[in-house]
């Protein structure tokens with residue numbers, strides 16, 4: 001892996017003037033003033049819900065895992081196997097920092113990203129964290145039959161996910177907003193996420209005396 005693989009700003013470098021103009025137009029109409037960072041365990045639905053929410057709002061979506069893979073030219077599994085988990089975590093931290101320094105968007109974080117104190121600090125400063133909470137049965141069901149998650153290949157997925165719940169849920173609980181991921185059509189969870197964010201930003205707006213940008217209605 002090239003040492004600087006994560007820090008590249010490929011899109012910004014290649015952005016023609018017309019697209020920059022469009023991005024500025026987009027910024028004026030952004031429904032949320034900050035990047036919404038979806039956190040939670042593998043299988044909680046962060047990518048699926050995030051992509052749908054961004055499409056509804058007409059704003060950008062990024063999946064941190066996909067950005068890491070693109071920057072490294074390797075899949076997550078290959079990064080774990082060839083370079084080890086600590087190199088993956090270092091890359092994840094850099095990718096999260098890069099994505100959080102850009103325009104507000106919807107960002108699906110990998111399950112471990114919010115565990116990193118520096119990433120949590122950046123999320124607090126530049127974003128709004130939303131924990132998509134799910135119970136063990138749902139996580140086991142949603143991750144079954146998918147083999148792109150190296151952490152779940154080291155033993156019994158139910159046992160591993162149970163251990164990660166114990167370790168991580170107290171940290172995910174520090175998120176600004178918490179929404180339960182439903183075992184239903186994903187749009188039901190997207191509705192709940194949108195409603196929770198609307199309330200969150202309305203409360204912030206009221207607390208700041210109406211100084212934050214208006215929020216989208218559900």
Ligand code: S3P
Nearest residue numbers: 041042065076110111112149150
């Ligand atoms: C991980 C979650 C994965 C991916 C990597 C490690 C974790 O992302 O970043 O396999 O530590 O929980 P998803 O949560 O999107 O599956």
